[in-house]
Amino acid sequence: MQQVAKAEGMKVRRVIDHIQGEKNGPTVVFFGGIHGNEPAGVLASEQVFEEIREKKIPVFGNIYALSGNLGALEHKMRFQQEDFNRIWFPDRIQRILAEEVLAHPEEQQLKELFQIIEEILENGEPPFYFLDLHTTSSDTTPFMVLNDSLLNRNYASNYPLPIILGIEEYLHGALLSYINELGYVSLGFESGQHEDVKAVETNIDFIWYSLMLTHSIPADEKAKKLHYESIFKASSTSHRFYEIYHQHLIAPGHNFEMKPGFINFQLVPKGTELALENNTILKTKHQRQIFMPLYQKQGNEGFYFVRPVPRFLLWLSKQLRQFKVDYLLAILPGVKWDSKVKDTLVVDLRITRFFAKKLFHLLGYRARQVDKTHLRIKSRERASRTNDYVETSWF
Incomplete structure (x- = not known):
């Protein structure tokens, strides 16, 4: 597996880039490095924005690339004191904005990034798109995660990727959940394993395709198709909707070690040993489809179980919501x-x-x-x- 240069020598800054184009265009925001051990989104954004300038590609509206947790990126760790992607609660945000002395670096990072997001919403033109670029600790096919609104579903359906619904019921205080509750299209893209260079390449395809899909740059159909096909080829799991129905949280103070070799969307037979937690072996009681197994030291979500959502239920929920x-x-x-x-x-x-x-x-x-x-x-x-x-x- 080729390795990503983990931001070595990279000048980490809050606004990676901003290109202001012609008026009457959308506002598209890419986040990278919300977790500091996931630099692929930052590296991919830099490359795409640099190429847009070099080739003088026309831009409509505004496109932004923002870094998330600068301190964690510099130290190449998921977070320093607290998971930056678990603290975006409205009441906590208001407290952080009101206080001069903050508890730890992640609160300072939130204050800075929140103010930039507010400026973008204040000065940008709708429609707004917020796309969060991540990688995972386990080997994975690329996939998307989103809050289950019809608006998000509709937009995400344009990508040839498996789509995970309802993650906000399990990940409390996520940045995209906060933005989604403001009513905007917001979703996460998981491009691959943290240290795999292919994760950067897939992020690059995702960014180009997203800019064409939103008409932030001219939608050259041939180029758009090439990026679409590259994303499709990177994914080994069918383009359909899945729902999370179980999360294994690691109890405070517990030692947790995932058994090696599990990958996202893998079907796991009944009786399979999944992990060791405080000398207790965790086994599957039935056949399960595993999701996001934890293979890093930081984090308290050990693994999830997912299942496909029947197409009839997707159709029915759309009808019920519309009426x-x-x-x-x-x-x-x-x-x-x-x-x-x-x-x-x-x-x-x-x-x-x-x-x-x-x-x-x-x-x-x-x-x-x-x-x-x-x-x-x-x-x-x-x-x-x-x-x-x-x-x-x-x-």
């Missing part, structure tokens, strides 16, 4: 609107035990456990700024 059937949920026993949080329902599990999470997912809600007896479910659709995108060619 706003979810308004009827509040008339069901044990379900009521939250008096404090907009577009949020509180579900009493003592009364609604027969309701599965699948029902709420179909209707466009994500579910969070409040306590043993209550769920809080929030609409993914209410915030979507769909009208900003209806005139795009991909919509």
